[in-house]
Amino acid sequence: MKHRARLLSIVVVVITAVPLGFAGSQEFKPSKQIEAVVHTRPGGGSDLLARAIAELLQKEKLISQRMQVVNKPGGGPAVAIFYLAEKKGETHTIGFFTGVWVTNPLTTAEATVTVKDLTPIVRLVLEPAVIAVKADSPYKNMKDFIDAAKKSPKQLAQSGGTITSRDNLMRLLIQKATGAQWNFISFPSGGERLSNLLGGHVQMMVIEPQEAGEQIRAGNLRVIASLTEKRLASLPHVPTIKEQGIDVPLIPQARGVVAPPGVSREVVQYWEGVFDRFEKTATWKQYLEQNQFEEGYLKGPPLSKFFDDLTVQMRDVLKEAGAKVLR
């Protein structure tokens, strides 16, 4: 009896496995550890996002293999992009891009590989931004700040990242739209940008709502405008910059996933499938809410178009900024 039961089970397994086996020969499925490349050091924005997603994907059992985050810092995103490009056709490597992956190669001579050379998979989030001032500063809204900046040109200052960062590009766009002028001071880490604002050494900062949230609650910061199309759910009383009469194009800070060049359609479809399901999970929604990200899910041709449009827009804005645009 026992013997027959086993035989039966083998037959059942074979019967059910056959169709799956055929499907498997066409579909891609990771067979070893997946390498997820980020351009920041441990603790940077991309690093934290990648590690959280790696964890959540495993928690939701959407991937069968471990996902290992690999840090490739250097030259903004240049070293990471180059590393991915070198992995041409590699099916077990992905990278987490951000907006700088588009802007940086435009101005860096050494960055001979651009994000266009990689294979887009999905865009996952859009990171909104707000304009914050110190809570005890006299600026209650954009008008106050712009008027003060007009009164004493180049006396006020904003802290931020590099000149190709969204912080500075937004400044240039607002300056152009209003005619006001103020300084931009680069700091390498978000911590220094914020502590210089809290210390009163600079007057304004473009900041992610999540980073500003606790400072607002503690009464250290005041948000005077959101750089979004609609008001933020977390800051319903803060008007958008357009509501305040400053009509500037909004630069999206996008984050998402790319693969090396030359990977097959099957690999792309596999990852699209994984993220299609991931995007709908409650854990992901909760993560978005915790970090006050906006859902920015995009794939396929619309994603390619997004990259193209962003490249064109950035080229114009960078030229406007006086940066040397090389490609």
Add this chain to the structure above:
Amino acid sequence: MDALGNLLLGFSVALTPVNLFWCLVGVVLGTVVGVLPGLGPAATIAMLLPLTLKMDHTTAIIALAGIFYGARYGGSTTSILLNIPGESSSVVTCLDGYQMARQGRAGAALGISAISSFIAGTVGVLGLMLIAPPLARFALRFAPPEYFALMVLGLAMVVFLAGESMVKALLAMLVGLWIASIGTDLFTAESRFTFGQMKLLGGVDFIAATVGIFAIGEVLVNLESRGGAEIFKLSKGLRNLFPTLQDLKDCRFAFLNGSVIGFLIGALPGAGATVASFLSYGLEKAVSRHPEKFGTGVIEGVAAPEGANNADAGGALVPLLTLGIPGGNTTAILLGGLILWGYKPGPLLIQEHPELFWGLVASMYIGNVLLLVLNLPLVPLFAQILRLPYYVLYPLIIGISIVGVYSVNNSPFDVWMMGLFGLLGYLMRKLDFPAAALILGMVLGDGLERALRQSLMMSQGDILILATRPISGTLLFIAATILCLPAIRKVRFWRVAAVEREG
């Protein structure tokens, strides 16, 4: 005594068997990570972060913080024994620590490093407990001009790192400053001195450069001097396995100096443990009665920087926990962890989650005791490594260096850079250029340039902004005084000589 009540709450949290166990796991892991060059606490914590999701949050931060400060204990081991800086904050420890090892005093050096780490680490926690909020507010007064002055003060320490020739020290420092400028310019996003090399866009890796200059350079020099077997004098018996009472007395000031400098610098988001260790080494030499002996194996030269980099760990948690501002890579990951666990790190964290903050503080007292108890018995064990014959020891040093440097970024390019810097280190030893001065330039160059340019942007190009602000003015004055020291000493020397001639 509110703090006392809170601390009791903290100990009640930290002393539960589970938390005690994870504190031990954290500090042991930290020590291991610190001993291995390359793999740092930041990468380790990042890797372990997912495992903590299922843990109690206080337990998780106790374990992760244990890795953070535990690594500072372990960093000195390879610096002292093999001249391989285990962490970037242990580079200075090579200067006197390795010389002590060569004189058969490896045990004393390792022992004092553990003791100093314990004292300063504990002072750091005390500071975190007692003065975190006011210190964080004070640290906010540091704007670019203040950072510039701090970096200049650091550079002035070159006076104390110079050997025979001040000119050679200054030249080496300038080369260090130049190396620091390689890479992508933060302000313009343009690349500098990269020679078209994509791999240089991120700059020269600090670990690769220091391991090359110190460890590889040393091996090359020793290979040449044929009698390689005689490099280490071996101590006989138990006498030299631990620091003597006299050693402890000699280090009294170093303990204090390391604790205070490390903690204060640690609380500044833009400085870091490496800067703190250099500053405390310089200060130690400045007040020493025998400054000329520094670099030849004085025990204070180990105690001060090792204390500083441990007190820094306490200091670095000040802006993180009181303001939600991370000062460096490792604290940035801890911040990420706090968010992942559902906390909102910021100015209200301590108030709203006292068990988290005070549990962590209490666990750090315990962790420091654990580290001391753990590290002291290891000292004689580690010191045995020097008994190895040189034909085993040299390949071992080179092997550890390669693996360590590779593991930082998984980059073969960094290993080549290490080799290149090894040759540079060899040449510098041959021509009697002080390697420490070059490293000083590398450590401070980036921050110095950045702070200067930021200051000038703030002031519309008015250079007076650097001198007219109270904190930066004071720091610059001290720096100027230090730079004048050699000249003053010389004048005094002439006067004494003249008086003697007349007499």
